[in-house]
Amino acid sequence: MIGLIRRRLASYAWPGVSVPIPIRVPDDPWTWCQIGQDSLIELRLPKIDCGQATRTALAQVFCDELGLPTSSIQVAHASTAFGFPGNLTLSGGSTSVATLAPTLQRMGALVRAALLTAASSRLNVPPSELRLETDSCVHPDTNARVRFVDIRDEAKERPTNSSTSISSSPHLHSGPAVRDDLDDLLTGATRFVSDTTLPGMLHGRSIHPPRHGARVRSVTGLDEARAVPGVVKVLRRRHGVDLIAETPSALQRAAQHLTIEWRGGASQSSSDIESRVRVDESKAGVMIEGKRGSEQPTGLRREYRTAPIAALPFEAPVAIVDASTKPILVLASVQSLKMVRAAVARELRVRSRSVEVRSSAVGGSFGRKHGSLADPATDAARMSRIARAPVKVQWSWSDDLQWGPVRPPSHHVMTGTHDGHKITNWRHQFAVADSSTTVKAVQTVAQLTGVDIWSVMGAPLLYDIEARSLEFQRAPVDVLTAAFRAPGIGINCFAVESFMDELAIDAGADPLQYRLDHLSEHIELQRRLAHVLRTAAQRSSWPDLGGKGIGRGIACCAYGDCVAAVVAEVDVNDDVRVNRLWVAIDAGRIVNPSGAQAQVIGAAIMGTSWALREEVLFSDGRVDIATVDTYRVLRASEAPTVDVEFVPSDEWRTGLGEIPAGPVAPAIANAIAHAGGPRLRRLPLLSPSRQS
Amino acid sequence: MAEPVSNAQPRATFRLNGTSCEGAEHDNLLDAVRIGAGLTGTKPGCGAGGCGLCTVLVDGVAREACTSIIADVAGRDVETIESVVGRVEAATVRAAFVRLDAGQCGWCLPAHVVLLSQLLASSSSSVDAERQLPDYLDRVLCRCGDYQRIRTAALAAIRDHFSPAVPA
Numbered sequence: 001m002i003g004l005i006r007r008r009l010a011s012y013a014w015p016g017v018s019v020p021i022p023i024r025v026p027d028d029p030w031t032w033c034q035i036g037q038d039s040l041i042e043l044r045l046p047k048i049d050c051g052q053a054t055r056t057a058l059a060q061v062f063c064d065e066l067g068l069p070t071s072s073i074q075v076a077h078a079s080t081a082f083g084f085p086g087n088l089t090l091s092g093g094s095t096s097v098a099t100l101a102p103t104l105q106r107m108g109a110l111v112r113a114a115l116l117t118a119a120s121s122r123l124n125v126p127p128s129e130l131r132l133e134t135d136s137c138v139h140p141d142t143n144a145r146v147r148f149v150d151i152r153d154e155a156k157e158r159p160t161n162s163s164t165s166i167s168s169s170p171h172l173h174s175g176p177a178v179r180d181d182l183d184d185l186l187t188g189a190t191r192f193v194s195d196t197t198l199p200g201m202l203h204g205r206s207i208h209p210p211r212h213g214a215r216v217r218s219v220t221g222l223d224e225a226r227a228v229p230g231v232v233k234v235l236r237r238r239h240g241v242d243l244i245a246e247t248p249s250a251l252q253r254a255a256q257h258l259t260i261e262w263r264g265g266a267s268q269s270s271s272d273i274e275s276r277v278r279v280d281e282s283k284a285g286v287m288i289e290g291k292r293g294s295e296q297p298t299g300l301r302r303e304y305r306t307a308p309i310a311a312l313p314f315e316a317p318v319a320i321v322d323a324s325t326k327p328i329l330v331l332a333s334v335q336s337l338k339m340v341r342a343a344v345a346r347e348l349r350v351r352s353r354s355v356e357v358r359s360s361a362v363g364g365s366f367g368r369k370h371g372s373l374a375d376p377a378t379d380a381a382r383m384s385r386i387a388r389a390p391v392k393v394q395w396s397w398s399d400d401l402q403w404g405p406v407r408p409p410s411h412h413v414m415t416g417t418h419d420g421h422k423i424t425n426w427r428h429q430f431a432v433a434d435s436s437t438t439v440k441a442v443q444t445v446a447q448l449t450g451v452d453i454w455s456v457m458g459a460p461l462l463y464d465i466e467a468r469s470l471e472f473q474r475a476p477v478d479v480l481t482a483a484f485r486a487p488g489i490g491i492n493c494f495a496v497e498s499f500m501d502e503l504a505i506d507a508g509a510d511p512l513q514y515r516l517d518h519l520s521e522h523i524e525l526q527r528r529l530a531h532v533l534r535t536a537a538q539r540s541s542w543p544d545l546g547g548k549g550i551g552r553g554i555a556c557c558a559y560g561d562c563v564a565a566v567v568a569e570v571d572v573n574d575d576v577r578v579n580r581l582w583v584a585i586d587a588g589r590i591v592n593p594s595g596a597q598a599q600v601i602g603a604a605i606m607g608t609s610w611a612l613r614e615e616v617l618f619s620d621g622r623v624d625i626a627t628v629d630t631y632r633v634l635r636a637s638e639a640p641t642v643d644v645e646f647v648p649s650d651e652w653r654t655g656l657g658e659i660p661a662g663p664v665a666p667a668i669a670n671a672i673a674h675a676g677g678p679r680l681r682r683l684p685l686l687s688p689s690r691q692s
Numbered sequence: 693m694a695e696p697v698s699n700a701q702p703r704a705t706f707r708l709n710g711t712s713c714e715g716a717e718h719d720n721l722l723d724a725v726r727i728g729a730g731l732t733g734t735k736p737g738c739g740a741g742g743c744g745l746c747t748v749l750v751d752g753v754a755r756e757a758c759t760s761i762i763a764d765v766a767g768r769d770v771e772t773i774e775s776v777v778g779r780v781e782a783a784t785v786r787a788a789f790v791r792l793d794a795g796q797c798g799w800c801l802p803a804h805v806v807l808l809s810q811l812l813a814s815s816s817s818s819v820d821a822e823r824q825l826p827d828y829l830d831r832v833l834c835r836c837g838d839y840q841r842i843r844t845a846a847l848a849a850i851r852d853h854f855s856p857a858v859p860a
Contacts, residue, residue: 051797051836178790185798186786186805188733188773195732248727249719314737314745314799314835363735363799364835397738594793598838602796605837629740636829639839 024085025103029110030156031083032062032103033073039135039149041066041073041111046084047091047100048077048335050313050362050369052657053595054096056179060591061101065108070177072134078337079358086338092370093487093560094599094655097591102652111155118154122146177592181361190361193333194318198390201320202232205251206379206393207240207260208403211621212480214265215239221257228254232387244383244391266478266621273618274305277475279413279429286450289460290427290469299417299425300506304495306683308406308433309614310631311484315363316400319377322390323348327356329390332377333363335370339439340377347378348385366606367484368404370438401631402623405482406616408433408455411475412495418507423518425467428499430459431475432491435483450474457488458662459496462529462558463518479618485606489559489662494611494683497555497666502679511670512537512554525563528586528647529556532565535584535645540567549573551675555663560654562587566604568640568667572677576686578608578640578668583660588653590646599657601642607664609634612686704766709775715762722746722757725772733773733802737833744832747803748772754807754831773802781812785849794845796836803832808846818854822847 026032034042043062049055059070066073076082078089088099116127119137123130123144130137138145148155184190209215215238225234225243230250235242241258245251268276279285284292319332321344328348334340337357345352357377362369376393384391395403415427435454436442446452452474461468504514515533519526533556536542543552549572556565564585571577581604590596613632617624665683673679701716708729715724725731725748734757737745741759748757749771750764776782785808788794795801811828815821825846834842 053796179793182790182793182795182798183786185795186789186801187777188731188735188802190798191732192799194736195726197730249723312835314735314743314797314833316736362797364797366835396736598793598796598841601840602837605839606835609837630742633743633833633835634837635833636839636843637826639837642840 025088026084029107029114032107033111035148035152037149039147041068041148043073043075044082045075045100046078046082046088046337047096048337048359048362048365050091050335050365052094052096052599053179053592055181056177057097057591057595058100058104060177061097062104062108065105066112067132068134071180075180077359077361079356080337080341081356081358089337090339090370091335092367094657096655098588098652098655101591114155114158115148115151117158118151119146121154122151177594179595185361192315192361192363193320193331194315194363194394196320196331196360197392198320198322201390201392202244202246202383202387203248203251204380204383204391204393205243205255206376206383207243207255207258208399209239209262209265210402211262211265211267212478214262214621216241217261217263219261220259224257225254228257233383235386242379242383242386244387248394268478268621269619270307270617270624273308273409273433273477273479274411276477277409277431277433278411279431279473281413281429283473285429285431285471285473288451288456288470288472292469292471299415300503301413301415302499302502302681304412304414304498304681306407306410306491306494308409308479308481308616308618309610309684310401310404310406310616311366311368312397312400312631312633313364313366313368316395316397317369317376317404318392318394319375319380320390320392321377321380321384323381323384324388324390327354328381330355330357330377330381331360332357332375333365333369334359334375334377335365335367340375343375343378344381347381367482367487368400370484397631398628401616401628405437405480407484407490408435408481409477410455410491410495412492414495414499416499416503418503420507421517423463423465423503426461426463426465427469428459428461428496429471429473430492430495431473433475433477433481435481435487437480437482446474454483454487456492457559458490458492458557459488461496462526462556463500463515464520464523464526465518479621486559486603486658486661489557489659490607490610490665491683493555493557493662494665494669497557497663498669498681501553501555501666501670501673505673510543511674512542515554515556525558525561528563529558529565531647532556532563532584532586535647536565536567536582539584539643539645540569540580540582542567545674549675550579551671551673551677553667553670553672553674555666555670557659557662559659559662562654562656562659564659564663566660566663566667568664568671570668570671570675570677572672572675576612576672576677577638578612578671580641580643581608581664581667582643582645584645584647585656585659586647586649586653587656587659588649588651593646596646596656597644600644600660603657603660604642604664605634605639607661608640608668610661611665611668611683612638613684615684615687704762706762706765706767707769709771710769717761717763717766719762720758721748721760721762721765721770724762725757725770731772731774735799735802744807745800745803747806747832749776749806749810752810754810773806776806776809779809779813781809781853784812784853785809785846788845788849788852789842792841792845792848794838794841796834796838800832800834804842804846807831808849812849812853815850818850821850821854825850
């Protein structure tokens with residue numbers, strides 16, 4: 001039975017398969033939009049936008065059917081007050097457009113039909129003779145008009161017509177759409193939660209343990225901290241100290257008086273973590289493909305490793321909570337409104353429905369703000385109740401690096417044989433620290449079954465190789481780990497696509513042709529992969545060696561039912577420099593080409609940054625101070641030029657903000673090897689002292 | 693809310709976007725701007741002067757506010773994004789960024805506008821501005837990885853500034 005559950009779980013990590021999260025999507029159009037007193041239509045979305053411009057794309061889908069330009073409507077920031085079911089309020093995995101677009105198409109058509117029908121009754125003309133303007137229905141022949149606000153009650157009372165067709169609007173305008181929030185972001189007028197102040201608001205700081213799981217042994221300086229002008233409360237807790245003050249600087253001065261001794265908690269250093277996250281070939285892991293004990297391949301054997309890295313959204317985690325209001329108000333920079341609401345409700349021991357969580361502009365997220373891991377909202381809630389005032393808890397980058405999770409490190413043992421033309425046996429054993437720590441239910445399943453699906457994604461083989469096996473070992477470590485952008489594929493794709501390259505070289509074959517030779521035209525996913533590989537190669541004039549010390553590398557990947565291929569060009573003549581990336585991606589229907597392209601370029605650049613230098617080091621369970629001071633994010637002058645080609649499609653597929661970050665790292669590693677550089681088998685690639 | 697004042701702390705004055713301001717000499721300039729004056733367009737980042745997100749102009753020279761204290765700017769002019777947006781150069785930069793859809797989460801954008809406006813104002817020609825551009829772009833990190841579009845928009849702003857289109 002447990003084997004069956006494991007196989008079923010692992011299948012969700014399979015390329016071409018989207019995880020079947022049961023989502024109840026409201027079918028009442030007035031849950032999705034409201035008409036305000038100003039007669040303007042306000043679109044309400046359950047998901048946050050942290051820079052992906054999904055608000056623009058989704059507004060565009062809605063407006064295409066509504067028959068109005070996107071500039072005519074307002075788009076509200078997500079709030080639990082909108083009444084969407086909880087699982088719809090989770091923003092993650094690049095699923096917002098694919099999950100919501102078909103529904104918003106339908107809602108747009110329903111709202112249009114309801115408004116035209118209600119206006120038809122008022123104006124005594126057939127609906128077909130009316131048209132919508134920004135705030136009114138208009139009869140062009142007579143210039144008669146009725147404002148939306150004056151017919152909104154009638155429109156809401158009309159039953160939704162399930163037969164209302166979509167894509168019938170004469171005003172379709174899909175294509176380039178300009179974000180309506182960009183100029184406010186440029187001028188600094190946008191109010192992020194970090195920029196928000198509520199009347200009477202206090203500032204809180206909860207000092208968390210520097211080592212995950214540690215407790216307070218002793219604290220000195222509490223009285224001195226309490227005596228600092230502007231300090232409201234200083235409270236010792238089991239896992240830290242809470243400080244509440246009138247200003248952030250008073251908090252800072254008070255904290256300087258405290259000396260906290262900690263006991264217990266994480267104790268591993270980076271070398272311990274590498275020892276712990278290691279495939280134990282004497283231990284039976286979970287067989288995801290093939291059977292253990294089958295004949296072991298004796299051919300090429302290579303090991304790959306990925307180090308912990310940080311998501312580091314530039315707007316560090318922040319929350320404001322007012323526990324004195326009804327409902328309790330939470331303003332938070334997060335990805336999952338429901339999970340934060342539940343965490344705050346648990347902290348305050350109230351029902352979830354007593355808590356309202358509102359989002360605003362979010363300064364980056366990348367999976368870090370998913371779930372309720374070490375979230376400042378619970379700290380702010382606790383302190384707000386004590387202070388009986390709104391309390392803001394604002395983390396710094398340094399806090400987030402020290403207290404936040406890191407991407408789980410991994411270790412891979414790959415073995416393969418070939419007959420000179422084809423791979424005859426492929427074996428992949430891998431050990432990964434826990435990924436599913438942000439969602440309790442998924443974590444529990446991982447603990448019970450041994451399958452952590454966010455660790456496994458990207459590991460199942462994409463190629464047509466009959467004799468294959470995939471064996472997974474959970475390797476929990478004592479520091480805090482969690483999946484973020486490009487879950488699974490960010491680590492597994494590196495091992496799979498690097499090894500594929502090494503087998504090609506061993507066989508004396510061109511790495512592109514070798515991949516194509518292992519993809520069947522009769523299997524849809526493999527046919528689509530071959531297409532993106534050929535497209536990326538064609539755009540980059542593959543192989544075009546480009547001179548001494550210049551090399552090209554190629555890699556591909558699947559994420560859900562989205563596929564992508566990347567060609568990287570590197571120059572190893574001086575320091576390693578990534579010159580260019582060519583990305584070909586089949587991500588289904590593209591609503592807003594500009595926003596989609598930005599996501600692909602951004603993921604490719606972030607993937608380059610991860611691949612080259614990013615690494616979180618630990619000493620005695622703490623994040624090393626050098627990491628905190630100098631965490632290395634790619635700068636503009638180091639960023640390659642990215643060329644993006646979308647494969648035309650009418651399908652709604654998994655989103656595209658994750659997948660390019662997968663194949664970028666192996667494409668760069670492969671390119672370095674082809675340029676005459678060393679074969680690098682550890683991420684980050686440019687930490688030579690630690691390459692095996 | 694007024695900052696509690698310690699009498700022992702020597703104080704200093706400076707001009708913030710043209711208005712006289714006073715603060716304790718050892719107080720952090722970024723806190724004075726964001727919390728003291730409520731000018732939240734300047735964003736916090738690494739806190740060590742390495743990411744450029746908190747860039748302001750001090751007597752017209754770009755500087756990271758997080759590593760400055762009030763004593764560093766005593767008697768000087770500090771200008772933040774809220775003031776810089778009023779300049780003609782900033783209007784050119786904004787228009788280019790909006791036209792080319794540059795920027796994602798937006799956390800780094802005010803710093804880019806401050807720096808690029810300064811680049812346009814201080815360059816003698818488009819060639820001079822383009823020569824300096826890589827250094828300017830390297831001063832601000834973008835976690836969303838939107839450097840390519842930011843660079844394209846900055847180049848467009850340089851062209852627009854030095855070779856404005858002639859109305860037909």
